[in-house]
Amino acid sequence: MNLQELVSALNDFAALSLAESWDNVGLLVEPSPPHAVNTLFLTNDLTEEVMEEAVQKKADLILSYHPPIFTPLKRVTWKTWKERLVVRALEHRIGIYSLHTAYDAIPHGVNNWLTKGLGACTSIPLHPSTAPSYPAEGSHRVEFCTGNTEHLDTVMSKIKDIQEISCLTTLPARVEGEEQTRVSLNCSQKALLEVVALLSQNSRLYQKTEILLLQKPLLPHTGMGRLCTLSEPVSLSDIIERIKSHLKLTNIRLAVGMGKTLESPVKKAALCAGSGSSVLKGVEADLYLTGEMSHHDVLDAVANGISVILCEHSNTERGFLSELRDMLAIHLQNKINILVSEKDRDPLQVV
Numbered sequence: 001m002n003l004q005e006l007v008s009a010l011n012d013f014a015a016l017s018l019a020e021s022w023d024n025v026g027l028l029v030e031p032s033p034p035h036a037v038n039t040l041f042l043t044n045d046l047t048e049e050v051m052e053e054a055v056q057k058k059a060d061l062i063l064s065y066h067p068p069i070f071t072p073l074k075r076v077t078w079k080t081w082k083e084r085l086v087v088r089a090l091e092h093r094i095g096i097y098s099l100h101t102a103y104d105a106i107p108h109g110v111n112n113w114l115t116k117g118l119g120a121c122t123s124i125p126l127h128p129s130t131a132p133s134y135p136a137e138g139s140h141r142v143e144f145c146t147g148n149t150e151h152l153d154t155v156m157s158k159i160k161d162i163q164e165i166s167c168l169t170t171l172p173a174r175v176e177g178e179e180q181t182r183v184s185l186n187c188s189q190k191a192l193l194e195v196v197a198l199l200s201q202n203s204r205l206y207q208k209t210e211i212l213l214l215q216k217p218l219l220p221h222t223g224m225g226r227l228c229t230l231s232e233p234v235s236l237s238d239i240i241e242r243i244k245s246h247l248k249l250t251n252i253r254l255a256v257g258m259g260k261t262l263e264s265p266v267k268k269a270a271l272c273a274g275s276g277s278s279v280l281k282g283v284e285a286d287l288y289l290t291g292e293m294s295h296h297d298v299l300d301a302v303a304n305g306i307s308v309i310l311c312e313h314s315n316t317e318r319g320f321l322s323e324l325r326d327m328l329a330i331h332l333q334n335k336i337n338i339l340v341s342e343k344d345r346d347p348l349q350v351v
Contacts, residue, residue: 009332015102016102018129018219023102025099027097028069038058039057040059042063042321043063047343048084049343059339061096066314068098103320110317111271113320115226116246117243117247121231125224128219134214142187144205145180147181166186169183225283227269227283228269233265236256236262236287254308255298255307257286264286274317277292287308291314298310
């Protein structure tokens, strides 16, 4: 499969627009074209050990959940490990692609996989994603009424000269017993300033003007984190065993909420793969499940009677790769070979 065709298919599987604004997603390293991809290599973290594995397995494209290039590189030398990754990738004609928080947000992504560790439950995003564009053009809607036909013709003529105006309509309206004309238009933030400046030249017209901020619609089942409602309440100790089994871990870190015990029931659990402090903060639940949280955020949760389970950052993400491999095989119609790294692992160990 051609690299650009594969990148397009990967973007269809998880839209780049769903990633957080601070993230660095998409095709990060591109060998000179034409570049065919016969083997796609999946990893959670692209370390030098994983890169060597990808080279040995003759990978043509590495899909790294975490973007190995995050802050801008000022040079590409052999001095730092991230620069060496780029050098090695280009030397061996291996592309590097990442979707990180886009995979967090999609309904069939990392957080959805993590919910399976809780058992039977329903879930909704903690922070729903919005559509990449407005249903209609423009970010604002402006509406006003006037009964002065001559003045309206002048105003309408000037409005039509403003750039980035759309959906301009006029309708008859009855306001306070008077026959008037109601004008409605959509406009950009930039055009709004010009429209307001124009309408403010007539105080009566300006006083009857309404300005609405248009909202992008929420996308169903899509967004950061998940709030899970279990089908049946389960003790905290049982939840711990379920999570260990799902993540294939022998140990987790636990903070028991104030006034709670290992036998306390868990009905609602809020979770976020990776580092969940900002996503989980302030959410009402019996349990927080994530990879890592700051010390003080754990203290806040415990003080509010919320138990916290921490499994280390990438342990809450890595298991998704096997599921991703199977989904991508179907999405790509089995046109390429898809491998999951055997060297990829969490850098922290319990000793």
